[in-house]
Amino acid sequence: xxxxxxxxxxxxxxxxxxxxxxxxxxxxxxxxxxxxxxxxxxxxxxxxxxxxxxxxxxxxxxxxxxxxxxxxxxxxxxxxxxxxxxxxxxxxxxxxxxxxxxxxxxxxxxxxxxxxxxxxxxxxxxxxxxxxxxxxxxxxxxxxxxxxxxxxxxxxxxxxxxxxxxxxxxxxxxxxxxxxxxxxxxxxxxxxxxxxxxxxxxxxxxxxxxxxxxxxxxxxxxxxxxxxxxxxxxxxxxxxxxxxxxxxxxxxxxxxxxxxxxxxxxxxxxxxxxxxxxxxxxxxxxxxxxxxxxxxxxxxxxxxxxxxxxxxxxxxxxxxxxxxxxxxxxxxxxxxxxxxxxxxxxxxxxxxxxxxxxxxxxxxxxxxxxxxxxxxxxxxxxxxxxxxxxxxxxxxxxxxxxxxxxxxxxxxxxxxxxxxxxxx
Amino acid sequence: xxxxxxxxxxxxxxxxxxxxxxxxxxxxxxxxxxxxxxxxxxxxxxxxxxxxxxxxxxxxxxxxxxxxxxxxxxxxxxxxxxxxxxxxxxxxxxxxxxxxxxxxxxxxxxxxxxxxxxxxxxxxxxxxxxxxxxxxxxxxxxxxxxxxxxxxxxxxxxxxxxxxxxxxxxxxxxxxxxxxxxxxxxxxxxxxxxxxxxxxxxxxxxxxxxxxxxxxxxxxxxxxxxxxxxxxxxxxxxxxxxxxxxxxxxxxxxxxxxxxxx
Numbered sequence: 001x002x003x004x005x006x007x008x009x010x011x012x013x014x015x016x017x018x019x020x021x022x023x024x025x026x027x028x029x030x031x032x033x034x035x036x037x038x039x040x041x042x043x044x045x046x047x048x049x050x051x052x053x054x055x056x057x058x059x060x061x062x063x064x065x066x067x068x069x070x071x072x073x074x075x076x077x078x079x080x081x082x083x084x085x086x087x088x089x090x091x092x093x094x095x096x097x098x099x100x101x102x103x104x105x106x107x108x109x110x111x112x113x114x115x116x117x118x119x120x121x122x123x124x125x126x127x128x129x130x131x132x133x134x135x136x137x138x139x140x141x142x143x144x145x146x147x148x149x150x151x152x153x154x155x156x157x158x159x160x161x162x163x164x165x166x167x168x169x170x171x172x173x174x175x176x177x178x179x180x181x182x183x184x185x186x187x188x189x190x191x192x193x194x195x196x197x198x199x200x201x202x203x204x205x206x207x208x209x210x211x212x213x214x215x216x217x218x219x220x221x222x223x224x225x226x227x228x229x230x231x232x233x234x235x236x237x238x239x240x241x242x243x244x245x246x247x248x249x250x251x252x253x254x255x256x257x258x259x260x261x262x263x264x265x266x267x268x269x270x271x272x273x274x275x276x277x278x279x280x281x282x283x284x285x286x287x288x289x290x291x292x293x294x295x296x297x298x299x300x301x302x303x304x305x306x307x308x309x310x311x312x313x314x315x316x317x318x319x320x321x322x323x324x325x326x327x328x329x330x331x332x333x334x335x336x337x338x339x340x341x342x343x344x345x346x347x348x349x350x351x352x353x354x355x356x357x358x359x360x361x362x363x364x365x366x367x368x369x370x371x372x373x374x375x376x377x378x379x380x381x382x383x384x385x386x387x388x389x390x391x392x393x394x395x396x397x398x399x400x401x402x403x404x405x406x407x408x409x410x411x412x413x414x415x416x417x418x419x420x421x422x423x424x
Numbered sequence: 425x426x427x428x429x430x431x432x433x434x435x436x437x438x439x440x441x442x443x444x445x446x447x448x449x450x451x452x453x454x455x456x457x458x459x460x461x462x463x464x465x466x467x468x469x470x471x472x473x474x475x476x477x478x479x480x481x482x483x484x485x486x487x488x489x490x491x492x493x494x495x496x497x498x499x500x501x502x503x504x505x506x507x508x509x510x511x512x513x514x515x516x517x518x519x520x521x522x523x524x525x526x527x528x529x530x531x532x533x534x535x536x537x538x539x540x541x542x543x544x545x546x547x548x549x550x551x552x553x554x555x556x557x558x559x560x561x562x563x564x565x566x567x568x569x570x571x572x573x574x575x576x577x578x579x580x581x582x583x584x585x586x587x588x589x590x591x592x593x594x595x596x597x598x599x600x601x602x603x604x605x606x607x608x609x610x611x612x613x614x615x616x617x618x619x620x621x622x623x624x625x626x627x628x629x630x631x632x633x634x635x636x637x638x639x640x641x642x643x644x645x646x647x648x649x650x651x652x653x654x655x656x657x658x659x660x661x662x663x664x665x666x667x668x669x670x671x672x673x674x675x676x677x678x679x680x681x682x683x684x685x686x
Contacts, residue, residue: 374477375514379571382474382510383528383587384502386536393527397518397570 005029007061008139014062015088015108015143018115021122028128028138035132046131048316048348049258049287054230059202061140062086063166076410078157079104083174085166086142093159101150104159107175110146117148121177125208125236125264133232137173137206144175144205147188151181151212158187158218158408165192165225168199176207180215180243187218189411194226194253203229203254208236211243213267218246218407222415225253227284233259239299241267248406250415251278251286251307252422258287265292265299265327276305277402277415279422280313280345290319292334294327303334306402308395309345310422320352321363328359338369339398341391372398392423425487427451428595428626433484435465435472442468444651445484452594455627457637457662460648461670466630467511469648470599474508475501488595503532507593509584511600516571521583524571525553529590556589559616578609585616596620597628602636614639634666649673 001007008029012022037054038046063085071090074080078097081104083089089106097104103114111118128138145161165172178188192205203225211217225231231254237245251257263272278286292301307315317336338347349367372394380390399419406412426449435443442465450456460466472479473486475498486493493501516524526549535542544552553567560582572580581601588596598617602610617627617640629640637645637659645661646653647670654673655661 373514376516378474378476378498379510379514379516380524380528381498382502382508383524383591384499384531385527386499386531387497389527389531389537390499393519393523394516397516400518 001061002057002059003032003061003136003140011062011086011140011142014086017108017111020115020119021111024123025139028135029140031129031135032132032139035135038131038133045289050256050285053200054256056136058169058200059171060169061171062142063170074160074410076157077160078155079159081106081145081161083143083161084164085170085172088143089145089161089163094157097155100153102153102155103146103148105146107144107146107177114148117179118146118177121179121208121210123208125210125238126206126234130234134234137175137204137232137234140171141173141175141206142171145177145190147176147178149179149181149184149186152183153181153186154184155186158189160188161190163190163192163205165194165201165203165229167195168197168201168228170201170203172201172203174205176205178207178209178217178219180209180211180217182212183214184212185216187220187407189220189222189408191222191224191411191414192253193224194229197226197228199228200255201226201229204231204233206234209238209245211237211239211245211270213241213243215240215243217244220248220250220406220408220411222250222411223253223257223259224418225257227253227255227282229254229257231257231259235259235261237261237263237272239263239265239267239270239272242269243267244270245272245274246405246407247272248275248277248402250406251276251288252418254284254286256285256287258289260289262291263293263301264295265301266295268296269298270296271300272302273405274301274303275402275405276303276307277399278305278307278315279399279419280307280309280315281422282311282313284313286313286315288315288317288319290317290334291322292320292332293322293324294330294332295324296326298329299327300331301333304337304402305335306337306339306399307347308339308341308399308423309347310341312342312344314346315348317347317349317367318352319350319365320354321365322354323357323360323363325356327357329361330357330363331361332363334365336367337398339395340369340371341395392420395423396420427488429487430473431485431487433469433472433486434482435468436480436482437468437478441482442651443472446648446651446653448646448653450595450626450628452626453623454643455621455629455640457629457631457642457645458648459631459634459645459662459665461674462632464648465651466632466648467599470508470511470597470630473501473597474498474506499531502591505594507588507591507596509581509588509596509598509601511603513572513580513584515573517573519571520567521569521571522567525587525590528587532591552590553586556586556616559589559612559619560586561612562586577604578606581605581613582609585613589616589620594624595626595628597630599630600632601629602631602633610636610639634662637662647673
């Protein structure tokens with residue numbers, strides 16, 4: 001079934017969703033039908049994005065359930081959620097956390113059981129009216145995660161969700177809502193996994209994170225969809241007073257992987273450490289859009305996106321730092337560093353500063369695009385380290401600045417392993 | 425035939441000739457000093473011997489173990505037993521000193537990631553390093569730090585000598601290892617080098633100043649001016665430079681005196 005009103009209703013029915021959620025899906029679908037694909041020449045949010053070859057009629061709206069994913073025990077996690085394709089996922093969580101009020105479950109289940117909590121947050125950050133692809137996500141999001149951590153609770157072990165996309169032609173659009181109560185502290189990791197396909201699929205994991213006063217959240221999104229997947233992910237984070245976010249986006253999969261991340265520093269004293277890591281091979285293209293929006297006094301953001309590109313892979317980075325009128329005492333840093341590992345790899349980087357309050361601590365940005373530093377290579381080779389080994393060490397070393405910031409050891413190892421296979 | 429022979433070496437950098445035909449014989453067991461003023465071609469010589477890509481050899485050979493070193497890529501020169509301690513060791517973020525050293529040692533042992541029996545064991549590695557680091561007065565924290573990142577000038581130079589100590593080259597080129605060092609660091613570095621001296625090691629010390637030669641006594645001293653050797657002799661050549669500097673050659677269009685000091 002391609003993208004039709006009937007498909008939206010069928011998917012909603014499949015997840016047993018309440019009427020209000022079905023209505024929201026249909027509103028989004030109406031937007032989707034009304035809107036044209038983004039104008040990649042004129043729309044500044046989509047400029048230079050190569051949508052050639054994207055044929056929305058070629059995808060199945062969802063897949064009928066074909067069995068539940070095998071739950072892999074992960075004792076290092078406090079909770080694990082697994083979801084295959086568009087079927088509702090399964091979650092397991094440490095019962096002592098449930099007893100203390102933590103909710104960690106498939107989004108559809110949360111919509112049925114705690115509708116007021118979901119209703120007030122869902123799509124209040126990631127807005128379906130933003131563009132046609134956001135509207136599609138609002139209409140056909142395929143389940144996802146709802147995580148609520150009550151005020152004052154610290155969780156020592158991380159929680160993790162894992163999503164597997166269906167095969168070629170499939171649409172897999174998990175959606176995450178995280179609500180971090182006042183003064184809560186925890187780590188949440190999600191992994192998006194696609195099998196290698198020979199035909200295109202549509203797969204994106206979007207996320208809305210709400211950090212209440214003093215909340216402290218570590219968030220890692222590991223995007224490793226199939227190399228044939230079109231990915232249009234939206235992430236929006238709301239930070240209230242003195243909240244702190246430490247976030248790492250890892251982009252490894254996708255034919256076109258677009259990840260738009262917006263950190264809204266709405267509460268005074270809030271701060272965000274924003275990290276991004278990507279590795280492109282063959283004809284992969286990445287498109288990163290970031291926003292560090294300082295809306296309140298004494299807010300801090302520190303963004304660093306680093307990536308390496310092989311073969312004919314491409315990346316585009318467009319990052320906005322916005323210091324709004326109220327945001328005196330802002331400290332903002334933004335940097336994007338790209339390592340080109342072949343003659344034909346390409347990277348562009350565009351920093352944009354929009355400053356409406358000059359009473360700031362600092363606001364800096366930097367961008368680099370280039371090959372491995374020949375002086376570094378000479379140094380390693382002069383110690384007898386073979387060129388190919390030196391190359392691998394230098395690329396790993398370049399990316400280590402980000403991998404070292406992944407707050408969960410198990411995920412850090414997964415990423416390092418994935419990187420090692422790509423470096424070759 | 426000497427163990428390490430530089431024959432009529434000519435090198436250009438960005439189209440300009442810097443080394444204008446130099447020849448030098450170094451035997452294992454000997455320490456040679458190459459001294460010269462700024463811009464004489466000292467660093468060009470050291471970098472060319474190690475195969476830095478910015479230097480173009482237009483003629484000449486360097487014969488070591490029956491091979492022309494200049495035809496080999498840098499990593500193979502190192503494997504053959506040539507070592508260069510850099511004047512300005514580069515900072516390599518993201519690679520720890522211990523990873524760097526272990527990989528270099530394993531490369532020398534022929535470990536290519538497959539035959540684990542060739543790799544140095546963690547125990548052996550640590551024992552090797554601890555010993556050399558104590559001679560150089562370096563503390564353990566060096567090993568976990570990224571290569572040269574945040575190192576002071578003296579720490580960087582000591583780290584270079586540490587690498588030399590664990591890689592055990594047969595020909596070591598020390599490029600201005602003394603520059604920017606305080607007297608204590610010079611002593612630690614010199615002690616470490618002197619410990620390594622012996623029939624299996626030839627050393628080429630490249631320096632502007634005579635100071636380090638008070639601690640590492642050279643067998644031969646060669647004066648390099650404007651890309652050519654203008655004087656070669658025993659340790660007394662260093663004394664002459666200490667007294668008179670390079671003034672007798674510098675500023676003249678052609679090096680006036682080319683002589684063998686006795």
